[in-house]
Amino acid sequence: MRFSPSIFGQLLEPIDRRQFQAIVDRHDGDAYDKSFRSWDHLVALIYAQFCGSSSLRGLEAGWNANSQHHYHLGSGPLMRSTLSDANRRRPVAIFAEAFGLVANLLDRQMRREGEAMLRLIDSTPIPLGKLCDWAKSNGRIRGMKVHVVYDPKTDCPRV
Known part of the structure; x- marks a missing residue:
C-alpha cells in the first residue's frame, strides 16, 4: 500500500x-532524556498547539x-511523566532557535x-447599575461588554 503523509506530517x-x-547537540538537549528525544518533544508541543490541548493528560490521550x-x-x-520531565529539564533555547529556522x-x-x-x-465587561433598565441581566450581573480591536503598530484601537 502506498504511503500518503498526514496533514500534520506535511x-x-x-x-x-x-x-x-x-x-x-549545541545545547546538549538530549542529555537527560534518552527515550524521549528533542524531536519527539517538538512534535508533541506542535501537536498540543494545533489540537488545543490544555493539559498533559489531554495531550497524551490525543x-x-x-x-x-x-x-x-x-x-x-x-507518556505524561516523560513529557513533564522533558518540559522541566530541556533547554528552551532549542525550541526558540527551531522557531528561528522556520521564521x-x-x-x-x-x-x-x-x-x-x-x-x-x-473583551471588557462594564458593570452597570440598577438605573440602567435597558441593560440585560442574567439575574445577578447587569452590564454590557465592549469588544475592542487594538492595533499594536499604531498603538491605538482600530475602527
Whole structure:
C-alpha cells in the first residue's frame, strides 16, 4: 500500500531535521532524556498547539489515539511523566532557535503580511447599575461588554 503523509506530517516538513539536531547537540538537549528525544518533544508541543490541548493528560490521550502516524513523523508514544520531565529539564533555547529556522524560511512579503494581520482583541465587561433598565441581566450581573480591536503598530484601537 502506498504511503500518503498526514496533514500534520506535511506541517512538519519545513523543519529541517539535520539543522534541528545540530541545535539540539549545541545545547546538549538530549542529555537527560534518552527515550524521549528533542524531536519527539517538538512534535508533541506542535501537536498540543494545533489540537488545543490544555493539559498533559489531554495531550497524551490525543497523541496516543493516533499511534499509526507516529512512525512516519519520526516519533513514538507519549507518556505524561516523560513529557513533564522533558518540559522541566530541556533547554528552551532549542525550541526558540527551531522557531528561528522556520521564521527564516518566510520571505519579506510574507513577514509584512503577517505583521499587518496582527491584532489584539480585548473583551471588557462594564458593570452597570440598577438605573440602567435597558441593560440585560442574567439575574445577578447587569452590564454590557465592549469588544475592542487594538492595533499594536499604531498603538491605538482600530475602527
